[in-house]
Amino acid sequence: MRDLAAKHCGKLHGPESIAGDDQGSGAGSHGSMNYARFLTAVSAARKPSPIRILTELQQRSPPSLISLAGGAPNPNTFPFQSASIKMKGGDAVVLDEPLMKRALQYSGSYGIPELVSWMKDLQKSLHNPPTVGYSPERGQMEMCVTTGSQEGLCKIFEMLVNSGDNVLLDAPTYSGTLAALQPLGCNLINVASDHHGMIPADLRKLLARWDPAEAQKLGSSIPRVLYTIPNGGNPTGASMTSERKQEVYELARKYNLLIIEDDPYYFLQFQKPWAPTFLSMDEDGRVLRTDSFSKILSSGLRIGFVTGPKPLVDHVVLHIQASTMHTSTFTQLMVSQLLHSWGPEGFLKHIDGVIEFYRSQRNAMLSSADKWLKDVAEWHPPMAGMFLWIKLKGIKDTQQLIMARALEKEVLLVPGGVFNINSSDPCPYVRAAFSLSTPQQIDEAFRRLADLIKDAIQV
Numbered sequence: 476m477r478d479l480a481a482k483h484c485g486k487l488h489g490p491e492s493i494a495g496d497d498q499g500s501g502a503g504s505h506g507s508m509n510y511a512r513f514l515t516a517v518s519a520a521r522k523p524s525p526i527r528i529l530t531e532l533q534q535r536s537p538p539s540l541i542s543l544a545g546g547a548p549n550p551n552t553f554p555f556q557s558a559s560i561k562m563k564g565g566d567a568v569v570l571d572e573p574l575m576k577r578a579l580q581y582s583g584s585y586g587i588p589e590l591v592s593w594m595k596d597l598q599k600s601l602h603n604p605p606t607v608g609y610s611p612e613r614g615q616m617e618m619c620v621t622t623g624s625q626e627g628l629c630k631i632f633e634m635l636v637n638s639g640d641n642v643l644l645d646a647p648t649y650s651g652t653l654a655a656l657q658p659l660g661c662n663l664i665n666v667a668s669d670h671h672g673m674i675p676a677d678l679r680k681l682l683a684r685w686d687p688a689e690a691q692k693l694g695s696s697i698p699r700v701l702y703t704i705p706n707g708g709n710p711t712g713a714s715m716t717s718e719r720k721q722e723v724y725e726l727a728r729k730y731n732l733l734i735i736e737d738d739p740y741y742f743l744q745f746q747k748p749w750a751p752t753f754l755s756m757d758e759d760g761r762v763l764r765t766d767s768f769s770k771i772l773s774s775g776l777r778i779g780f781v782t783g784p785k786p787l788v789d790h791v792v793l794h795i796q797a798s799t800m801h802t803s804t805f806t807q808l809m810v811s812q813l814l815h816s817w818g819p820e821g822f823l824k825h826i827d828g829v830i831e832f833y834r835s836q837r838n839a840m841l842s843s844a845d846k847w848l849k850d851v852a853e854w855h856p857p858m859a860g861m862f863l864w865i866k867l868k869g870i871k872d873t874q875q876l877i878m879a880r881a882l883e884k885e886v887l888l889v890p891g892g893v894f895n896i897n898s899s900d901p902c903p904y905v906r907a908a909f910s911l912s913t914p915q916q917i918d919e920a921f922r923r924l925a926d927l928i929k930d931a932i933q934v
């Protein structure tokens with residue numbers, strides 16, 4: 476059946492597409508990636524679901540196909556008929572009866588074809604990934620839709636991270652990543668970072684322990700995965716320069732690492748041109764990128780994407796097949812209708828409006844910080860995203876301060892410790908989001924925070 480599927484839609488590959496010797500390929504060069512060495516035992520054991528293969532096939536077949544396969548329910552029995560979702564500005568996204576029938580039905584695990592192909596075109600135009608670097612038999616860039624980028628990350632970690640593995644990341648980092656990684660029993664190695672993100676010199680120093688020439692001897696202790704948030708980091712707001720990215724990429728080549736580029740704030744960069752991504756420099760096929768529509772279209776719709784070398788994305792899809800099966804068809808169709816009616820220009824125009832909003836919120840937060848916090852705190856202006864990372868002077872650990880006293884002063888921020896690998900390590904930072912509150916509320920919050928800090932220092 477796999478042959479049949481591959482012939483018809485060229486999309487379905489089982490674990491055999493990754494198979495190879497397990498010794499690692501050393502420094503990556505064109506066509507030299509051996510993905511087998513990166514997979515966990517659980518991932519290597521995942522098999523394509525025969526039923527899911529049929530669903531993919533059916534999705535790509537002409538309407539004249541009579542299918543008695545699959546166990547899909549009959550949508551005529553469902554109570555919904557059609558949907559018209561009013562847009563700001565007067566237009567509407569319409570799911571007429573035939574589309575609504577599709578929206579209410581199971582769909583393929585890569586995502587609905589029209590959304591995936593729209594996104595592939597966008598990724599190509601934004602990142603122009605040098606996919607020529609992938610050998611012909613391993614295919615080229617592939618994408619799948621995930622239920623938010625969080626699902627993509629969880630599936631990627633499940634695919635790549637064994638208990639006991641050394642995983643490199645720059646903490647403080649997104650607490651959702653720590654929540655997904657830590658229970659896997661891996662050893663998280665912290666690469667130092669500053670307000671320009673991960674520091675390549677520190678990565679080089681850490682990696683020096685694992686001489687690639689000794690790869691055989693060092694076996695499983697060699698890190699294989701590096702995770703980073705390149706733009707508007709959560710919680711730090713830091714964005715990596717392209718020089719740093721290039722250096723990190725070269726180190727990843729030397730030590731044969733896969734890079735997980737978690738970039739949900741890519742579309743919220745305040746300056747143009749947007750920074751080149753790891754995907755855009757990926758000659759070897761060693762970057763798995765997660766994107767999200769959460770910050771620009773809707774967080775509740777739960778639409779994210781994984782982009783990367785086909786053999787790895789195919790494997791992510793095997794994990795999806797066995798869990799959620801696919802992201803909501805209704806949500807995907809609704810978003811796809813919108814994107815097709817907008818076109819890439821309309822999409823980017825919408826993003827410009829979103830950026831404008833966040834830029835002005837960021838500026839409002841910075842001027843309130845200048846007004847109230849200058850003597851009691853330090854920060855760097857974020858160039859992307861929705862967070863300001865604030866170091867409180869004279870406070871060793873913000874956990875105590877926030878938990879014990881902040882509510883008394885009626886101001887709430889996230890204590891920085893929750894973003895550290897060891898959350899009980901004392902941390903003098905707090906994370907302030909400028910996404911939801913009005914400039915007036917932000918101003919009042921910082922007045923209260925300044926009071927709180929001054930009280931705490933005096934005690």
Ligand code: PMP
Pocket residue numbers: 622623624625626649651704709737739766767768769774778779
């Ligand atoms: N990565 C980072 C760095 C995030 O900040 C978030 C959301 N806060 C996610 C991933 C997950 O986003 P979503 O699942 O909504 O796409």
